Amino acid sequence: MKLTLYDTAAREKRLFVPIDPRNVRLYVCGPTVYDFAHIGNARPVIVFDVLFRLLRHLYGEAHVTYVRNITDVDDKINARAAERGISIRQLTEETARIYQEDARALGCLDPTHQPRVTDHMGEIIAMIDRLIALGAAYVAEGHVLFSIEAKADYGKLARRSLDEMIAGARVDVAPYKKNPMDFVLWKPSTKELPGWESPWGRGRPGWHIECSAMSEKLLGDTFDIHGGGIDLVFPHHENEIAQSECAHRGRPLANYWMHNGFLQVEGEKMSKSLGNFFTIRDVLKDWPGEVVRLNMLRSHYRQPIDWTLKGLQESDRALATWAGDADIAGSGSQLAPTIAEALSDDLNTPAMIAGLHALHGEGDHARLASSLRALGFEKGDTLSRRRAQAIDAAVVETLLAARAAARKAKDFKEADRIRAELDALGVEIKDGPAGTTWDVKI
RNA sequence: GGCCACGUGGCGGAGUGGUUACGCAACGGUCUGCAAAACCGUGUACCCCGGUUCAAUUCCGGGCGUGGCCUCCA
Incomplete structure (x- = not known):
C-alpha cells in the first residue's frame, strides 16, 4: 500500500x-x-x-x-x-x-x-x-x-x-x-x-x-x-x-x-479571557477519552477543527453504536484494508470514519472491532455506556413486567405511561415478536 | 502592513475537471395497539465576480469573510 x-x-x-x-x-x-x-x-x-x-x-x-x-x-x-x-x-x-x-x-x-x-x-x-x-x-x-x-x-x-x-x-x-x-x-x-x-x-x-x-x-x-x-x-x-x-x-x-491545524471552541478562538479555555483534564472529566479521541479525528488534521458539544455528542453516539454491535473488548487488532487505505491518503481520518461506518453497515463486526482496537479504541467507553451501567436492571425489569401486564389487559394508557417512565430513566424499549427487550438510549 | 491556510447541503465533514462521500438531524415507508429501535428509501450543496475549458464546486485571477504565523504559543 x-x-x-x-x-x-x-x-x-x-x-x-x-x-x-x-x-x-x-x-x-x-x-x-x-x-x-x-x-x-x-x-x-x-x-x-x-x-x-x-x-x-x-x-x-x-x-x-x-x-x-x-x-x-x-x-x-x-x-x-x-x-x-x-x-x-x-x-x-x-x-x-x-x-x-x-x-x-x-x-x-x-x-x-x-x-x-x-x-x-x-x-x-x-x-x-x-x-x-x-x-x-x-x-x-x-x-x-x-x-x-x-x-x-x-x-x-x-x-x-x-x-x-x-x-x-x-x-x-x-x-x-x-x-x-x-x-x-x-x-x-x-x-x-x-x-x-x-x-x-x-x-x-x-x-x-x-x-x-x-x-x-x-x-x-x-x-x-x-x-x-x-x-x-x-x-x-x-x-x-x-x-x-x-x-x-x-x-x-x-x-x-x-x-x-488549530482548534477553535464553539466557533471562537480558545482563550482564557473568553472563558472557553479547557484543559485536557477538564474535558476528560466529562467525556471518556475514546470519545474525545474520535471527536478529534472527525476533521482532517490539517483543517481547523471546531470543538463543540454537539460534535462530542455525535462522536459518543457513533462510538456507542459501533461498540454496541462489535465486541471491542475482544482480542486481535488489525486495520481493515479500507481503513488503512483511508489513512494512507495523508491521514484522511474522516474517510477512515466513513470506512468504520461502512464496516458497521455491512455487519462486519469482527473487522470493525479489530480496526477500532488498532486505532486506539479498546474499550468502547462512551457516556452512553456509562449511563447504561448506572441503570438498575431490576427496576427496569419490574417496570417492564408491569407494562407487559398492562398491554395484555389492553390498558395502553398505562403501558404508555410506564414507557415514558422508562424513557425518563434513559431506557429505550424494543417490542419484538419474542417479547420486549431494552437498551440504553444513545 | 507582510506571508500562509481555509470558505461544501439544516449541522458536522471528505472529495472530485463531467459519475452516490460519510455521519447527525429531517422526511416517507415496513414493522408496531401506538411508539421506539431496526431495516428500506428520500437531499440534487459546493462564498461572490471574472477567466481557461466542450464541461469548474474542483484549475487561474480578483473580491469578500474566517483563522493562523511574523522571536519562545499545538
Whole structure:
C-alpha cells in the first residue's frame, strides 16, 4: 500500500519513502511542562499517534521509532514554579506525569522515547560547540547566538524571506545580535535559575536547540518525519532546520514535515479571557477519552477543527453504536484494508470514519472491532455506556413486567405511561415478536 | 502592513475537471395497539465576480469573510 503525506516543506502531498523501512523514524514536538495541556494540545498527540499506528501497520511494530520530547527547561517553567512556590523539578515532574496520563487516556500509545531536555545537556552543549566551531554561531555578552547568515536557505520551510521577516518584526532586537533574526542557543542563568556549566559560563539552552540535539541522538542526522502544530513552523522548526543542517554539513533534518491545524471552541478562538479555555483534564472529566479521541479525528488534521458539544455528542453516539454491535473488548487488532487505505491518503481520518461506518453497515463486526482496537479504541467507553451501567436492571425489569401486564389487559394508557417512565430513566424499549427487550438510549 | 491556510447541503465533514462521500438531524415507508429501535428509501450543496475549458464546486485571477504565523504559543 502506498502512503502519501502532505509535506509542509514541499506544500504538497508526497509519496512516503522511508530512509530505512526496518526503522521508520518519527519526531514530534512535545509539551513544555509548565501547566496542564489544553484541548488544543491534544490534537497533535492524537493525530501523530494515529500516524504512529499506521506506520506500525505498514512497516511492522518493531520497525517504527517515535520520539516525542518533553521540554523541562524553559522560562515559563521557572516563572510558574516561582509563582506556585514549588521547585522547578516538582513542577516539571508533576506536569509531565499528568501529560502522559492524559495521552494514555486519549488512547495514545507511549512513544518509543520521551526524552527530557535536562537529561541531554551534554548533547546540547556539544552541538552548540560544534556550531561555533563551524562558524554558524557566536558568543556575545554571555549568550551564544545562531548566525542565520550561516544558512543561505534560512526561511525555506516557512517560505519567508529575511527582508520580510525583519520588516515584520514586532519586538525590540537585542543589541548584541549581529543580525536581528539571529536566535539564542544558550543564555546565562542567574543563581536562582536552573543552570548548567558550559564553556560559555553557567547557563541554560535556548528554545530550539533541544529538539536538534535530542533528535540527532535518538534518530540520527536525518530522519523520516518531523511533526508538530502549525504554529511551530516558524520560528521553531525553521530554527531546528538551521541548527541541525549546519551541524550536519547540510544533510536534511527530516524528509517530511507534517503540521496539524488549530482548534477553535464553539466557533471562537480558545482563550482564557473568553472563558472557553479547557484543559485536557477538564474535558476528560466529562467525556471518556475514546470519545474525545474520535471527536478529534472527525476533521482532517490539517483543517481547523471546531470543538463543540454537539460534535462530542455525535462522536459518543457513533462510538456507542459501533461498540454496541462489535465486541471491542475482544482480542486481535488489525486495520481493515479500507481503513488503512483511508489513512494512507495523508491521514484522511474522516474517510477512515466513513470506512468504520461502512464496516458497521455491512455487519462486519469482527473487522470493525479489530480496526477500532488498532486505532486506539479498546474499550468502547462512551457516556452512553456509562449511563447504561448506572441503570438498575431490576427496576427496569419490574417496570417492564408491569407494562407487559398492562398491554395484555389492553390498558395502553398505562403501558404508555410506564414507557415514558422508562424513557425518563434513559431506557429505550424494543417490542419484538419474542417479547420486549431494552437498551440504553444513545 | 507582510506571508500562509481555509470558505461544501439544516449541522458536522471528505472529495472530485463531467459519475452516490460519510455521519447527525429531517422526511416517507415496513414493522408496531401506538411508539421506539431496526431495516428500506428520500437531499440534487459546493462564498461572490471574472477567466481557461466542450464541461469548474474542483484549475487561474480578483473580491469578500474566517483563522493562523511574523522571536519562545499545538
